[in-house]
Amino acid sequence: MKSLIQEGTLMSLKRLAVSDDQRVVVREVLSRLGDRWSVRVIYHTAGDPIRFSELKRKIDRINPISARVLTRTLKQLEKDGLVYRQVYPIIPPRVEYSLTELGRRFLELAMEIIDWSIENQHDFEAARREFEAQAVPQ
Amino acid sequence: MKSLIQEGTLMSLKRLAVSDDQRVVVREVLSRLGDRWSVRVIYHTAGDPIRFSELKRKIDRINPISARVLTRTLKQLEKDGLVYRQVYPIIPPRVEYSLTELGRRFLELAMEIIDWSIENQHDFEAARREFEAQAVPQ
DNA sequence: CAGAATCCGTCATGATACTG
DNA sequence: CAGTATCATGACGGATTCTG
Numbered sequence: 001m002k003s004l005i006q007e008g009t010l011m012s013l014k015r016l017a018v019s020d021d022q023r024v025v026v027r028e029v030l031s032r033l034g035d036r037w038s039v040r041v042i043y044h045t046a047g048d049p050i051r052f053s054e055l056k057r058k059i060d061r062i063n064p065i066s067a068r069v070l071t072r073t074l075k076q077l078e079k080d081g082l083v084y085r086q087v088y089p090i091i092p093p094r095v096e097y098s099l100t101e102l103g104r105r106f107l108e109l110a111m112e113i114i115d116w117s118i119e120n121q122h123d124f125e126a127a128r129r130e131f132e133a134q135a136v137p138q
Numbered sequence: 139m140k141s142l143i144q145e146g147t148l149m150s151l152k153r154l155a156v157s158d159d160q161r162v163v164v165r166e167v168l169s170r171l172g173d174r175w176s177v178r179v180i181y182h183t184a185g186d187p188i189r190f191s192e193l194k195r196k197i198d199r200i201n202p203i204s205a206r207v208l209t210r211t212l213k214q215l216e217k218d219g220l221v222y223r224q225v226y227p228i229i230p231p232r233v234e235y236s237l238t239e240l241g242r243r244f245l246e247l248a249m250e251i252i253d254w255s256i257e258n259q260h261d262f263e264a265a266r267r268e269f270e271a272q273a274v275p276q
Numbered sequence: 277c278a279g280a281a282t283c284c285g286t287c288a289t290g291a292t293a294c295t296g
Numbered sequence: 297c298a299g300t301a302t303c304a305t306g307a308c309g310g311a312t313t314c315t316g
Contacts, residue, residue, distance in 0.1 A: 022256050025263070027174075029255040030248075034172010036165075036309070052278050066310055071279060081265025092277045093316085102261055109254060110168075113247050117167040118160050123240055125163070127219025174289075190298050204290055209299060230297045231296085 032080065032106070037065060037073045039110050042099065045083055046107055049096035082106055170218065170244070175203060175211045177248050180237065183221055184245055187234035220244055 032038040037059075044050065044058045052070070059065045074097060077083035082103035088094040099107065117124070170176040175197075182188065182196045190208070197203045212235060215221035220241035226232040237245065255262070 021263070022259060025259045026252050026255045028262065029251060030171050030177065032172075033168050033251070034170075039168065056278095064310095066312090067279065068281090068311090069309060072309090079266055079269040081262055081269075091316090093279085095278060100265075102258060102265070105254070109251050112250070113167060113171070114164050116243070116247060117164045120240060121160060121163045124166065124219055125159070127238075127240070128217055131217040131219075194298095202290095204292090205299065206291090206301090207289060210288090229296090231299085233298060 028080065029106070032077070032082070033110060033113070035073075037069060038077060039107075039114075041070070041073050041077065042082060042103055042107050042110070045097050045099050046104070049086060049098040052095055052097070055097060077103070166218065167244070170215070170220070171248060171251070173211075175207060176215060177245075177252075179208070179211050179215065180220060180241055180245050180248070183235050183237050184242070187224065187236040190233055190235070193235060215241070 040059060040062075041055070044055055050058075052074075056065060056067065056070055059070070074083060074085070078085050080102075081100055084098050084100050084103075086096045086098070088096075178197060178200075179193070182193055188196075190212075194203060194205065194208055197208070212221060212223070216223050218240075219238055222236050222238050222241075224234045224236070226234075
């Protein structure tokens with residue numbers, strides 16, 4: 001299994017090292033995983049098309065998000081091609097968000113990591129405890 | 139395939155929503171993917187145990203990293219249980235870094251996403267071009 | 277309803293110099 | 297060799313107020 005990692009990663013890094021454009025895309029995608037809201041927004045956009053306010057309300061239930069941040073996150077995701085934004089030019093305005101195919105696959109990959117994190121929760125917590133037991137016993 | 143996503147993600151979100159601790163762990167792992175250096179450091183730590191300076195030199199070849207940032211990144215990864223730090227109490231000091239089992243699996247998952255990003259590079263670039271063509275035509 | 281505008285605090289990153 | 301200390305900065309996130 002060690003060789004599996006090393007061969008796989010070496011191939012990836014070669015490809016990663018070749019082109020600047022590729023490094024930019026990778027950085028972009030990993031950033032979406034790492035920022036505070038993108039994954040959560042994408043998750044709540046996975047079902048039927050959802051309006052701005054409803055999306056905000058759903059997210060607020062778990063963790064409050066400001067309109068400004070939700071707007072910025074959605075705009076970024078739209079630019080990345082992960083989210084589709086449909087505008088109905090009526091009054092009052094109606095805007096619906098949904099996932100693109102790219103967005104759906106992104107969510108699947110994100111979920112793999114999320115599930116893995118939860119499965120290994122205790123290992124992570126044990127590592128942290130041990131680290132803090134060693135460091136600066138004062 | 140839609141139901142696949144929705145069932146899978148719903149299960150994950152339920153688990154995600156239940157416990158605060160679980161949300162913390164998930165946030166932690168996703169942050170490691172999203173920050174600028176962790177994945178790169180983990181990649182270069184995947185082979186034989188590697189010393190601080192050699193690690194720095196390898197990373198520098200692609201993108202220069204300051205000693206301060208490399209130190210901080212390594213310490214964080216050690217605290218997360220992804221990297222193992224072996225100290226030899228000799229003079230001059232010798233410190234070797236290697237991956238834990240948790241770190242190896244993390245790298246595999248990260249590589250899935252990296253490979254996917256590269257495979258879909260053109261879709262991402264097309265989405266960005268289209269977005270910028272629409273926005274603010276001035 | 278779906279944002280935009282403004283202002284502000286925090287954290288990650290980074291350059292530079294120093295040390296056991 | 298393997299870091300630490302100090303200082304600076306820019307992006308991200310957030311609260312509040314306003315609008316077509």
